[in-house]
Amino acid sequence: MTVTQAANTATGEPGKGRWIGDWRPDDPAFWEGTGKKTARRNLVFSILAEHLGFTLWTVWSIVAVKLGAYKFSTDQLFWIVSLPNLVGSALRIPYTFAPARFGGRNWTVVSALLLLVPAVLLAVAVNDPGTPYWAFLAIAATAGLGGGNFASSMANITYFYPQSRQGAALGLNAAGGNIGVSSVQLLMPLVIGGFGLAAAGLFWVPFILLAAAGAYFFMNNLTSAKAEPREMVKAAGRAQTWIMALLYIGTFGSFIGYSTAFPLLIKSQFAEHASMVSLAFLGPLIGSVIRPAGGWLSDRLGGAAVTFWNFAAMIGAVLLVWQAMSAHNFALFFVAFMLLIGTAGVGNGSTYRMIPAIFRAKAVAGVEPGTPEFEEALRTGKRDASAAIGFISAIGAFGGFFINRGFGSSIAATGGAGAALAAFAAFYALCFAVTWFCYMRTLGAKAAPSLAAARV
Known part of the structure; x- marks a missing residue:
């Protein structure tokens, strides 16, 4: 039919x-x-x-x-x-x-x-x-x-x-x-x-x-x-789509990547605690349950602010995981990994909340509220955000592949996960800086535009 x-x-x-x-x-x-x-x-x-x-x-x-x-x-x-x-x-x-x-x-x-x-x-x-x-x-x-x-x-x-x-x-x-x-x-x-x-x-x-x-x-x-495939193609040509795809790799990509890597990390790096694989489910459970908190906090504080500080927390969590693996301290490793997946879950909610806010702010910029033009701009922003979300969610999910390959390559080359963790921390530092520059920076806004005033 x-x-x-x-x-x-x-x-x-x-x-x-x-x-x-x-x-x-x-x-x-x-x-x-x-x-x-x-x-x-x-x-x-x-x-x-x-x-x-x-x-x-x-x-x-x-x-x-x-x-x-x-x-x-x-x-x-x-x-x-x-x-x-x-x-x-x-x-x-x-x-x-x-x-x-x-x-x-x-x-x-x-x-x-x-x-x-x-x-x-x-x-x-x-x-x-x-x-x-x-x-x-x-x-x-x-x-x-x-x-x-x-x-x-x-x-x-x-x-x-x-x-x-x-x-x-x-x-x-x-x-x-x-x-x-x-x-x-x-x-x-x-x-x-x-x-x-x-x-x-x-x-x-x-x-x-x-x-x-x-x-x-x-x-x-x-x-x-x-x-609307054409709308997604248009979305793929916008800078904001790619910026948010980068941040979504760091949040949802981290959630799915760490969740799937966790059991194998326990088995390969803490073989004497292999039975604890049965508790690996706690990581994705925490990350899933806490995701709405990221959206809730973003509604009150702004998605960019929550995402910005959350990436700082993710850097700290990665360093804790590295410290635990270096000291071969399984208890610290397990707790730090829970924190890492949990912060990925918070960021998952906050970045998803940012997407419609960003495209709305871009669409209504310079348009007088209460006018027919403003209503049309709102509709344009919703349409652009809808098209971008599909693309961003696809690109962001590739983070799950990169994290697992990072662990695998690091262990094959060095015998441990330290190199991968260093790379992940550097990536979160990049996301931290990009979030500030694009969505929180007020300094030099005339020379390089920022959406800080829109509190996305």
Whole structure:
């Protein structure tokens, strides 16, 4: 069925029909009468599918720790952990447009069922002691399919909610996905210990089928959903998009990178404490739960101020991790790593809050409030921010790949993670300086413009 046909056959009543032709979430009467219930139902099943996407995306962070029988080097294992991050980041751009192109319900069903590929192939790989390393790399790469789910899920939910309620809905959607990293690291050591390594993939199959069935029977497609690839191309040409992509590498990229690297770091650098891998889930749990605090603080203090000081805290946390590893102090290492992932979570919330504020400030600069031109500028700012967010979230996710490769390369070259940690601290120092220069600096603002006055 095409979108045109769907619009002709849609009943116009939310919940009755797979395609909805009449969807007006910003109309208060429509929203309270029928829209809210339908949007909430779609959000619930979107969160379920996205949560599973994150679990399959990061399942190799635990499986890699259990591959001792294959005699892979630590660097090779970090390659296995890092490839899903690389593929998932790249898939975020096309996945952003999928709900509008194919329908949110339809794409949620398809993207959920695609998770069967990495789940089943994982079980096949670990069931054969002769599986070559290249096959592990290829199969781990398919887990990147789960990484793309975040982009399509967030884009889809945006269409369902009125502008005034999108923040809360998207926050719940994002948190539900991010917690998937924690749930996989909590459950998989228990599942593998009880049923074997293949169960790390097969365990998720019934849940994937349940999520696909839930989306099929209870979600809807919207004919009003519009994909704007040209707007994203325009966004990619704006300096603010790339500045925020850099900062998002430092926040969300750090969250996903440290979360997936943590179990393997424990196993490789503190082998005598390998049993503590079962507590690795606490890192991503803290980072996910604390993410809304970054947004909350940003609403009160300004996103740039929170991001600025948070990068300073991340530098301190990295130095603490380095000190703990140098002294081979596992207790300090564990606490410092919790702090590092936690600050990444705060920054995740604050940088995400900055994006719409930046594009709004740029759009309304010099325009008189209360005029038709101002209202049009506000709409332009929202459109530009929406296009930029998809691009920024994709680029930022590549940080997960860089962090895992940084650890792997450092350990292979020097025997320890010190070189990687030094590089990460230097990168956060760069982000600290860029945040100040672009969004907090008042000195020399006439010569080099800054958005400090807008308190983004």
